[in-house]
Amino acid sequence: MSRADPAGRTAQADSARYLTAGLPVVHGFTTRAGGVSGGPFASLNLGLSSGDERAQVEENRDLLLAELGFARAQVCAFDQVHGDRVLAGAPSWFEEEADAAVTDDPDTLLVVSVADCLPVLFLDPASGAVGAAHCGWRGTVKGLAARVVGELRARYGARPEELRVAFGPAVAGACYQVGPEVVERFADAGFPAAVAWPDAEPGRYRLDIAAANRWLLAREGVAPGHVHDLGLCTHCEPERFYSYRRDAGRTGRHWAFVSPRRPA
Ligand SMILES: [Zn+2]
Numbered sequence: 001m002s003r004a005d006p007a008g009r010t011a012q013a014d015s016a017r018y019l020t021a022g023l024p025v026v027h028g029f030t031t032r033a034g035g036v037s038g039g040p041f042a043s044l045n046l047g048l049s050s051g052d053e054r055a056q057v058e059e060n061r062d063l064l065l066a067e068l069g070f071a072r073a074q075v076c077a078f079d080q081v082h083g084d085r086v087l088a089g090a091p092s093w094f095e096e097e098a099d100a101a102v103t104d105d106p107d108t109l110l111v112v113s114v115a116d117c118l119p120v121l122f123l124d125p126a127s128g129a130v131g132a133a134h135c136g137w138r139g140t141v142k143g144l145a146a147r148v149v150g151e152l153r154a155r156y157g158a159r160p161e162e163l164r165v166a167f168g169p170a171v172a173g174a175c176y177q178v179g180p181e182v183v184e185r186f187a188d189a190g191f192p193a194a195v196a197w198p199d200a201e202p203g204r205y206r207l208d209i210a211a212a213n214r215w216l217l218a219r220e221g222v223a224p225g226h227v228h229d230l231g232l233c234t235h236c237e238p239e240r241f242y243s244y245r246r247d248a249g250r251t252g253r254h255w256a257f258v259s260p261r262r263p264a
Helices: 054-068 137-141 144-156 180-188 209-219
Strands: 027-030 075-079 086-088 092-097 100-103 109-114 118-123 130-135 164-167 196-198 205-207 227-229 254-258
Touching (some): 027 118, 086 144, 100 109, 130 144, 130 254, 137 209, 144 209, 164 209, 180 196, 209 227
Parallel strands (some): 075 092, 086 100, 164 227
Antiparallel strands (some): 027 254, 109 254, 118 130, 118 164, 196 205
């Protein structure tokens, strides 16, 4: 089912393989459904570093791209390193190290891989430019989402208050335990204390990555009402999502994707 936004643009609809967040461009967050992998990787595992068989991962990637109408030569995917580099998203198939990309080319599909980390998608309605970021705690503490906003401003003249942002499924704060050294990094970087709180287990904490990214975006001038969080926890839904933490690393990877292209 599709629906039109106030400007008459049609939002991308959900499919069996992915969830959407109401943006009027091709975008989505994949689930486990609709692929060929088995066992702990069942079924739409899109990551090679998972331990799954390469042929199955490659077939899953082709199945998704065929559904979206993109060829591999049109994809901008990169080796994620928990840094803060934002690529100007020319197509490239895992050739560069980065954790985010931006583009205004409707023939390019930006892709980030996740399995608990927060995938963040961006759209500048004025220029049509988009962005995608892989926000784990390290990228978040380095301000990765703010860097994407900066790139959209610098390259495409985006106004932060007009940006639309979507948060996909990720491990929720209530399910994300970290040590004091992580909380200290957030405090040192100026994040509000409310992004973390003491765990029932002494000396441990819970960290809300989505809240930390909302704070980063608000500081850049993004309107809080323009940040749409699907509010889904990967850790809590084993049927629907992979979770690196829940499954102790033996699990698949989701893709979050976005293109300036209008939905068909
Ligand atoms: Zn959870």
